[in-house]
Amino acid sequence: MGMNTNSSSNSGDPEVMADINTTPLIDVMLVLLIMLIITIPIQLHAVNLDLPVGSPPPSSVLPDIVKIDIDAKSTVYWQGVALTAPQELETRMQELAAMPVRPEVHIRPDKAASYETFARVLSDTRRFGLNKVGVIGSEQFLE
Incomplete structure (x- = not known):
């Protein structure tokens, strides 16, 4: 995978191909992207709250x-x-x-x-x- 040999050369020694294999990098990036896509909707859920309804106390009554x-x-x-x-x-x-x-x-x-x-x-x-x-x-x- 990391080295590719070419046996069609006339010199008898195989040529070393020094390219970086990006397949594992792409696999990791795709897994991270899928995990990100799955977890984003969880953060967007709304929580329904029943808040109390009433009038605030009168502000004219100041404590001693x-x-x-x-x-x-x-x-x-x-x-x-x-x-x-x-x-x-x-x-x-x-x-x-x-x-x-x-x-x-x-x-x-x-x-x-x-x-x-x-x-x-x-x-x-x-x-x-x-x-x-x-x-x-x-x-x-x-x-």
Whole structure:
């Protein structure tokens, strides 16, 4: 297959024909083409979904927002009023957890505040089931 000999030459030595046999290459290309043709229709199938139909909730109802600030001295402020004891924060969070519609909690720590204070406030919100929590003011950390 790879070599073709020609015995009609007068020299007595057979001539070597150095052509590349492209038949296996063509066979592989045809197999790949057939596999490609077979798999393309599989990718084009559509999936039918039954999406829920309904009206979006009214946008005029905004949730209440509770702002908790932590200053550079790690003092916790509830809506702008400084809290003197950690128990005071816990009692206010218990009151929020008892509400039928729980408000959003926005925590804004200062850049120089201790991480321990921030972690305690964040864990208290989780412990009392206040799941709508946002940390705001993070642009000050990009400096």
